[in-house]
Amino acid sequence: MSALFDSGELVLLALLAIPALGAALLAFVQDDRKGAWLNVLVSFITFGFALGLLLERPATGPFLIVDDLNTVFVIIGTLVAFTTSVFSASYIGYELESGHLTHAHLRFYHAMYQMLMFGMNLALLSNNIGLMWVAVELATLTTVVMVGIYRTPAALEAAWKYFLLGSVGIALALFGTILVYLAARAVVGEGLDAMAWNVLVANASGFDPAFLNLAFVFLLLGYGTKVGLVPLHAWLPDAHAEGPTPISAVLSGLLLNVALFAVLRFKSIMSANPGALAPGPLMVTLGLASVVFAAFMLYRRQDIKRLFAYSSIEHMGVITFAFGMGGTLANFAGLLHMALHSLTKSAIFFCVGHIAQAKGTQRMADIRGLTVTHPQLGWSLGLGVIAIAGLPPMGLFMTEFLIITSTFARAPLLAIALGLSLLVALGALLLRLNGLAFGEPDARNEPSKASFLPIGLHLALVLVAGIWLPPALVAWFQYVAALLS
Amino acid sequence: MISSLAFDVAHLFAGSLVLVSFMLLYQDRMTGLINTFALHALVVSFSVAWQAHIQEAPHLYITAAIALGIKAVVIPVVLHRMIVRLGIHRTIEPVVGIGLTMLAGIGLIALSIMVMLPLTAQAGTLAREDLAFALSVILLGLLMMISRRNAVSQVVGFMSIENGLILAATGAKGMPLVVEISVAFSILVALIVIGIFLFRIRERFETVDIHLLHEHRGEQP
Numbered sequence: 001m002s003a004l005f006d007s008g009e010l011v012l013l014a015l016l017a018i019p020a021l022g023a024a025l026l027a028f029v030q031d032d033r034k035g036a037w038l039n040v041l042v043s044f045i046t047f048g049f050a051l052g053l054l055l056e057r058p059a060t061g062p063f064l065i066v067d068d069l070n071t072v073f074v075i076i077g078t079l080v081a082f083t084t085s086v087f088s089a090s091y092i093g094y095e096l097e098s099g100h101l102t103h104a105h106l107r108f109y110h111a112m113y114q115m116l117m118f119g120m121n122l123a124l125l126s127n128n129i130g131l132m133w134v135a136v137e138l139a140t141l142t143t144v145v146m147v148g149i150y151r152t153p154a155a156l157e158a159a160w161k162y163f164l165l166g167s168v169g170i171a172l173a174l175f176g177t178i179l180v181y182l183a184a185r186a187v188v189g190e191g192l193d194a195m196a197w198n199v200l201v202a203n204a205s206g207f208d209p210a211f212l213n214l215a216f217v218f219l220l221l222g223y224g225t226k227v228g229l230v231p232l233h234a235w236l237p238d239a240h241a242e243g244p245t246p247i248s249a250v251l252s253g254l255l256l257n258v259a260l261f262a263v264l265r266f267k268s269i270m271s272a273n274p275g276a277l278a279p280g281p282l283m284v285t286l287g288l289a290s291v292v293f294a295a296f297m298l299y300r301r302q303d304i305k306r307l308f309a310y311s312s313i314e315h316m317g318v319i320t321f322a323f324g325m326g327g328t329l330a331n332f333a334g335l336l337h338m339a340l341h342s343l344t345k346s347a348i349f350f351c352v353g354h355i356a357q358a359k360g361t362q363r364m365a366d367i368r369g370l371t372v373t374h375p376q377l378g379w380s381l382g383l384g385v386i387a388i389a390g391l392p393p394m395g396l397f398m399t400e401f402l403i404i405t406s407t408f409a410r411a412p413l414l415a416i417a418l419g420l421s422l423l424v425a426l427g428a429l430l431l432r433l434n435g436l437a438f439g440e441p442d443a444r445n446e447p448s449k450a451s452f453l454p455i456g457l458h459l460a461l462v463l464v465a466g467i468w469l470p471p472a473l474v475a476w477f478q479y480v481a482a483l484l485s
Numbered sequence: 486m487i488s489s490l491a492f493d494v495a496h497l498f499a500g501s502l503v504l505v506s507f508m509l510l511y512q513d514r515m516t517g518l519i520n521t522f523a524l525h526a527l528v529v530s531f532s533v534a535w536q537a538h539i540q541e542a543p544h545l546y547i548t549a550a551i552a553l554g555i556k557a558v559v560i561p562v563v564l565h566r567m568i569v570r571l572g573i574h575r576t577i578e579p580v581v582g583i584g585l586t587m588l589a590g591i592g593l594i595a596l597s598i599m600v601m602l603p604l605t606a607q608a609g610t611l612a613r614e615d616l617a618f619a620l621s622v623i624l625l626g627l628l629m630m631i632s633r634r635n636a637v638s639q640v641v642g643f644m645s646i647e648n649g650l651i652l653a654a655t656g657a658k659g660m661p662l663v664v665e666i667s668v669a670f671s672i673l674v675a676l677i678v679i680g681i682f683l684f685r686i687r688e689r690f691e692t693v694d695i696h697l698l699h700e701h702r703g704e705q706p
Contacts, residue, residue, distance in 0.1 A: 171626075
């Protein structure tokens with residue numbers, strides 16, 4: 001180890017450099033199988049370094065920061081990225097055989113996958129709010145091109161819609177970022193300090209509250225578009241349904257979280273200023289609107305990936321609601337819900353990807369009797385849906401229970417509204433699961449070469465979390481939750 | 486030290502940018518639209534160069550040069566060639582009438598002035614009006630994106646929003662360079678993406694009229 005870097009800085013550097021180098025390398029790997037496995041390897045090494053963040057923490061610089069909040073996000077993110085890359089390796093092999101993708105597309109896909117990881121890690125680790133904006137933009141652009149990779153009319157429309165709405169969102173977020181800088185400049189002075197998040201939080205009490213209020217509205221709408229909050233969600237179902245399934249898993253499991261993380265960063269600046277508008281009620285409103293809307297929309301879905309995309313809107317709504325309510329308990333539940341939702345939703349998308357390949361369709365009306373034709377896939381999907389619907393003993397039951405009970409003490413009406421919408425969503429999901437998993441199998445039934453390692457790992461973690469949480473993890477999440485409130 | 490002249494010139498440029506945004510709203514030909522966008526970028530580059538001069542911030546000249554070179558010259562030329570190749574220099578179909586769009590535009594400018602001026606009373610006079618103008622440009626760009634069906638007009642609307650953001654970023658004195666570069670960079674990346682999409686759409690439809698795509702949707706939300 002050189003004297004220039006201590007080990008903490010080395011880990012930080014590796015988390016950014018490895019995906020970036022991986023992207024450059026993958027752009028030149030000709031062999032498809034090698035490319036897929038190199039992608040897995042790079043993702044795994046990144047995950048390993050993310051765990052290193054737990055051991056030693058580098059000093060905060062003007063551009064990068066490691067604190068308890070983003071460590072949680074980075075570890076979840078890199079874990080899901082790694083398992084998704086394993087799923088992607090088996091998924092993409094089929095797509096090549098069936099001629100949906102060419103070799104050139106595949107190289108591009110792998111390079112973009114690592115670019116996306118680079119963008120997300122940079123967004124999570126950045127201390128500079130301008131740098132964070134650039135990183136979120138980069139991550140968005142890489143997913144836009146991946147959503148459009150099949151070049152079908154529907155995929156192009158989805159990518160275009162995603163691009164337009166995402167750009168508008170990112171434009172609003174930049175305007176909000178500029179306003180935050182202006183608010184900070186009067187107190188902190190010109191230059192990098194006025195954009196460094198840790199400096200902003202430390203000095204936020206002196207900022208002009210009116211400026212911060214306006215800035216937060218822009219930031220919430222801007223980054224909220226990327227979280228998929230109603231009424232800014234229109235891009236989300238299309239982007240999930242028309243892109244490759246590994247990208248649906250990464251979108252739901254990671255990118256939505258990154259955008260939410262950006263909102264949380266600005267929320268803590270707002271909370272540190274006594275004169276500023278309380279950010280909570282705004283987030284609670286958007287979150288609850290998302291849950292209610294998505295819960296009812298679940299009934300009308302005909303496409304299996306769209307169904308779970310709406311379920312993601314619902315869950316992002318639940319998480320935003322929890323963080324908006326604030327308080328240690330609600331924050332704790334929100335954080336845990338976010339982690340478990342990432343794991344569960346990506347596991348569901350892994351199942352859905354293999355199912356859509358085996359059945360040759362994404363229309364739910366044409367998929368029946370999965371437990372008979374593909375028992376492993378069918379039962380995994382069943383378990384995943386039970387988890388995502390919030391039934392015990394899975395972990396999401398516990399977090400939703402915590403969110404509702406902690407809300408009940410302060411705002412009973414909101415808790416009732418949230419609880420009822422969750423029940424509505426549960427009904428829709430179980431109804432669909434019944435149609436998909438049971439009944440007479442339909443005609444087309446190709447055997448599936450699914451990789452069950454990622455699915456099993458995710459669902460096992462969610463199940464364990466529902467039954468027994470390690471005390472160290474609880475203590476850590478409680479500490480982060482206390483930081484947030 | 487901001488002298489009165491420096492101040493007035495800065496306002497002149499920012500105000501002209503709002504005016505050109507209005508001109509973008511009523512263009513009914515593709516060529517006219519692209520030419521007006523070139524003018525929009527030209528005004529923004531002048532405005533940034535003037536800010537660089539009065540703030541004595543030489544790095545802003547880079548931003549001005551990027552705005553001038555890429556957005557006032559390269560992108561309009563590329564777009565012109567594109568529309569000729571695609572054969573779409575015909576009339577733009579607005580979703581709502583031009584008159585109504587203009588009225589909405591006036592409303593948006595009034596809104597941004599009412600929102601920004603009381604808020605920014607302490608932020609220094611220069612930043613104050615500049616922010617109101619910048620918000621107007623951004624809102625007019627949004628209006629343009631939703632009131633046009635055509636993909637090229639939507640892209641132009643998006644780029645005019647980016648110009649408004651540059652105006653806001655350069656008006657905020659001493660803002661670190663990272664933001665300016667990122668804005669310029671994102672436009673470049675955006676153009677690449679847009680280019681890919683436009684040509685892919687071309688492969689399929691022989692047109693870039695986005696609303697035709699809706700016919701291919703499997704499901705309405």
